[in-house]
Amino acid sequence: xxxxxxxRLRVAPxxxxxxxxxxxxxxxxxEKEWALEELERAKERLDVLQARLYAEEQRSVLLVLQAMDxxxxxxxxxxxLSGLNPAGVHVASFKVPGGRETQHDYLWRVHxxxxxxxxxxxxxxSHYEDVLVVRVKGFAPKAVWSKRYEHIREFEQLLADEGxxxxxxxxxxxxxxxxxxxxxxxxxxxxxxxxxxxxxxxRALWPKFQRAYEDALERTSxxxxxxxxxxxxxxxxxxxxxxxxxxGVLEDMDPQLPPPEDGIEGLVVR
Amino acid sequence: xxxxxxxRLRVAPxxxxxxxxxxxxxxxxxEKEWALEELERAKERLDVLQARLYAEEQRSVLLVLQAMDxxxxxxxxxxxLSGLNPAGVHVASFKVPGGRETQHDYLWRVHxxxxxxxxxxxxxxSHYEDVLVVRVKGFAPKAVWSKRYEHIREFEQLLADEGxxxxxxxxxxxxxxxxxxxxxxxxxxxxxxxxxxxxxxxRALWPKFQRAYEDALERTSxxxxxxxxxxxxxxxxxxxxxxxxxxGVLEDMDPQLPPPEDGIEGLVVR
Numbered sequence: 001x002x003x004x005x006x007x008r009l010r011v012a013p014x015x016x017x018x019x020x021x022x023x024x025x026x027x028x029x030x031e032k033e034w035a036l037e038e039l040e041r042a043k044e045r046l047d048v049l050q051a052r053l054y055a056e057e058q059r060s061v062l063l064v065l066q067a068m069d070x071x072x073x074x075x076x077x078x079x080x081l082s083g084l085n086p087a088g089v090h091v092a093s094f095k096v097p098g099g100r101e102t103q104h105d106y107l108w109r110v111h112x113x114x115x116x117x118x119x120x121x122x123x124x125x126s127h128y129e130d131v132l133v134v135r136v137k138g139f140a141p142k143a144v145w146s147k148r149y150e151h152i153r154e155f156e157q158l159l160a161d162e163g164x165x166x167x168x169x170x171x172x173x174x175x176x177x178x179x180x181x182x183x184x185x186x187x188x189x190x191x192x193x194x195x196x197x198x199x200x201x202x203r204a205l206w207p208k209f210q211r212a213y214e215d216a217l218e219r220t221s222x223x224x225x226x227x228x229x230x231x232x233x234x235x236x237x238x239x240x241x242x243x244x245x246x247x248g249v250l251e252d253m254d255p256q257l258p259p260p261e262d263g264i265e266g267l268v269v270r
Numbered sequence: 271x272x273x274x275x276x277x278r279l280r281v282a283p284x285x286x287x288x289x290x291x292x293x294x295x296x297x298x299x300x301e302k303e304w305a306l307e308e309l310e311r312a313k314e315r316l317d318v319l320q321a322r323l324y325a326e327e328q329r330s331v332l333l334v335l336q337a338m339d340x341x342x343x344x345x346x347x348x349x350x351l352s353g354l355n356p357a358g359v360h361v362a363s364f365k366v367p368g369g370r371e372t373q374h375d376y377l378w379r380v381h382x383x384x385x386x387x388x389x390x391x392x393x394x395x396s397h398y399e400d401v402l403v404v405r406v407k408g409f410a411p412k413a414v415w416s417k418r419y420e421h422i423r424e425f426e427q428l429l430a431d432e433g434x435x436x437x438x439x440x441x442x443x444x445x446x447x448x449x450x451x452x453x454x455x456x457x458x459x460x461x462x463x464x465x466x467x468x469x470x471x472x473r474a475l476w477p478k479f480q481r482a483y484e485d486a487l488e489r490t491s492x493x494x495x496x497x498x499x500x501x502x503x504x505x506x507x508x509x510x511x512x513x514x515x516x517x518g519v520l521e522d523m524d525p526q527l528p529p530p531e532d533g534i535e536g537l538v539v540r
Contacts, residue, residue, distance in 0.1 A: 055463060078355045086351045087344065087361040087394065124357065182539040192530040193325060200539070260462040269452040269470070 005029055006244045009228040011221035017214045019229070024174035026231040028241065035240045042243040043083050049247070050120060052255040054088040057118035059163040059253060063246055064123045066132070066216075067171035068209060069199045070181035071232045073124050076171065079239040080246065081122065090115055093124040106130040106148070107155055114159060120246075121164075127152055128168075131216050136208045149219040156225040165249050166225035169242050170213060171232040175206055275299055276514045279498040281491035287484045289499070294444035296501040298511065305510045312513040313353050319517070320390060322525040324358040327388035329433040329523060333516055334393045336402070336486075337441035338479060339469045340451035341502045343394050346441065349509040350516065351392065360385055363394040376400040376418070377425055384429060390516075391434075397422055398438075401486050406478045419489040426495040435519050436495035439512050440483060441502040445476055 005028040011017055030038075053059065065073045081089055092113035101109045107127055115121025131152070135145045156166055173181075182203070185195040202209065221227035228245055232238040275298040281287055300308075323329065335343045351359050362383035371379045377397055385391025401422070405415045426436055443451075452473070455465040472479065491497040498515055502508040 074355075074357065077357050081356045082353055084352060084356070085344075085348045086354070086356055086359045086392075087347050087363060089356045090360070091357040093357060122356070179539050186534055186537045186539060190527070192534055193528045195530060195534055197531055197533070203539075257460070258463045260465060261467055263467070264456055264462055264465055267456045269449050269456060269473075 004244070004248075006228070006241050006248070009230055009241060009245075011217050011227040011229060013222050013226070015218070015221075017217045017229070019172065019210050019214055022172055022229045022231070024172050024177065024231050025233040027234065027237055028231070030237060030240065032234075032236050035236045039079070039236070039240045039243055042240065042247050043080065046080075046243065046247055046250065047084055049250040049253075049255060050084050050088050052257060053120070053250065053253070054085065054118045055257050056255040057258070059165065059255065060115035060117055061120045061246070061249055061253070062115050062123065062159065062164050062166045063120065063242075064126045064128070064166065064168040065171065065242075066126060066128050066168070066213075067232065068173055068178060068206075069202060070178050070185070071171040071173035072235060072238055073171060075235060076169075076239055076242050077122055077124060079235075080243045081120070084120070088118060089120050089122065091122045091124060094126055094129060106134075107151065111155070115164060117163065127155070128216055128220075132209065132212045133202075135212050136205050149216070152220050153222060153225075156220070156222065160224035165253055167245055167249050168221075168225060168227045169230050169245060170217060170227060171238060171242075172229050173232040175203075177233040178203065274514070274518075276498070276511050276518070279500055279511060279515075281487050281497040281499060283492050283496070285488070285491075287487045287499070289442065289480050289484055292442055292499045292501070294442050294447065294501050295503040297504065297507055298501070300507060300510065302504075302506050305506045309349070309506075309510045309513055312510065312517050313350065316350075316513065316517055316520065317354055319520040319523075319525060320354050320358050322527060323390070323520065323523070324355065324388045325527050326525040327528070329435065329525065330385035330387055331390045331516070331519055331523070332385050332393065332429065332434050332436045333390065333512075334396045334398070334436065334438040335441065335512075336396060336398050336438070336483075337502065338443055338448060338476075339472060340448050340455070341441040341443035342505060342508055343441060345505060346439075346509060346512050347392055347394060349505075350513045351390070354390070358388060359390050359392065361392045361394060364396055364399060376404075377421065381425070385434060387433065397425070398486055398490075402479065402482045403472075405482050406475050419486070422490050423492060423495075426490070426492065430494035435523055437515055437519055438491075438495060438497045439500050439515060440487060440497060441508060441512075442499050443502040445473075447503040448473065 065076060067073050077091060097109065110127045113121065131145050131148050134140050160166055182195065182199060185191045217227045230238055230241045335346060337343050347361060367379065380397040383391065401415050401418050404410050430436055452465065452469060455461045487497045500508055500511045
């Protein structure tokens with residue numbers, strides 16, 4: 001067993017993925033109370049490293065979040081990234097493409113949102129929708145979507161080669177847990193606006209979506225852009241796991257404050 | 271005296287501005303300890319209203335920050351907006367224009383960064399640089415920059431008419447306070463990377479910059495996009511003042527959760 005339980009969530013490149021064998025309610029050996037405190041410690045450390053990344057302005061981080069409805073993409077972003085300096089965080093939410101977006105290849109709008117040097121970019125949904133919903137709902141024929149895994153690997157390789165560290169998290173929620181969460185949205189007048197009738201259509205296609213996720217994870221988890229399967233039935237597990245994954249990347253990057261301009265030391269400002 | 275001291279910071283449209291008569295070290299009648307607590311309360315309320323603005327997805331807010339170096343634009347953003355959901359905040363930092371930016375009119379790159387519906391956009395520097403540094407350093411002749419006040423008023427009118435609430439804050443720091451802050455950047459190895467030799471060139475042009483600011487504030491403070499002169503020698507005053515200005519806008523907008531789709535009430539999810 002790896003020392004750090006989040007390392008075990010990583011999909012090793014080239015391995016088979018069977019989501020049925022990944023527990024959605026795992027605790028990763030954590031106790032809730034400790035995990036909430038640990039999340040605060042992780043956020044403090046993220047804050048320090050983000051400030052350095054921003055100052056260094058040489059590299060960037062991209063966190064991709066994908067999940068079935070109500071698995072908690074929004075909640076994860078809020079929980080982990082609020083508290084950071086908003087000047088250095090850019091969240092891109094990809095919705096159903098429209099307008100000019102549909103006049104280009106599917107990576108066009110994604111590339112535009114790639115994080116700038118010094119920034120942490122977060123994709124709330126992403127180019128993976130183009131091998132997930134597009135495949136499951138038949139928005140494009142297999143001859144089209146089946147070529148996309150390679151496009152995506154090469155696109156992410158480009159970003160990685162040019163200074164972006166990429167991590168991708170699949171927030172893995174159970175079908176029963178999703179039912180409860182959707183029901184809660186229906187029942188709670190404060191949350192009802194979040195519910196779309198279309199959510200039920202996607203839910204009815206659950207096995208096909210799981211299969212499409214398995215293929216995407218298998219075919220696009222790479223050394224330079226690994227996927228993690230994050231158990232998402234418990235928000236506190238999900239949040240800490242994603243925070244630790246992101247923190248691990250930043251610790252490994254070890255961003256540095258840039259050197260001062262020449263001749264500054266000892267200067268007297270008048 | 272207005273009940274809310276921040277209302278007194280507003281530049282009434284059509285009035286003359288003499289920055290020498292605006293104290294940079296004013297406390298606005300606040301005590302520091304109270305102000306720090308009040309800031310936390312303001313942030314909690316901002317959080318609630320931002321969530322509604324984001325859910326409503328009909329209107330947006332634009333906060334423009336302008337100031338001399340070291341007045342605390344970055345610190346203000348960090349202090350007020352960290353804690354909000356980063357998915358709904360977009361900070362645009364405008365640097366010296368380059369590349370394609372210079373192949374277009376000066377508002378082209380600014381328009382692109384205007385906040386999307388549901389978002390709070392923050393401009394760290396802005397199109398105002400085009401009537402400030404451009405004027406003071408002579409990067410364009412008077413015949414060019416003098417027309418820009420009207421362009422800017424009309425541009426902001428457009429945004430306002432189309433659903434963006436605009437507030438603009440000039441963080442007014444004193445020349446002595448700036449000297450101390452720049453000296454601190456020079457002396458502190460952790461902060462030294464922030465210091466640019468060019469900061470001294472701008473400092474040497476202090477009176478010209480103040481004059482350019484006075485003109486910009488006078489000519490572009492409008493009912494739909496007012497300027498506020500925020501005393502910035504004390505960070506705790508500056509932060510609370512800007513937070514209250516932003517909060518006032520959001521309270522006035524009173525964003526609402528959108529209505530749910532038809533037929534959701536009483537639905538049972540299976």
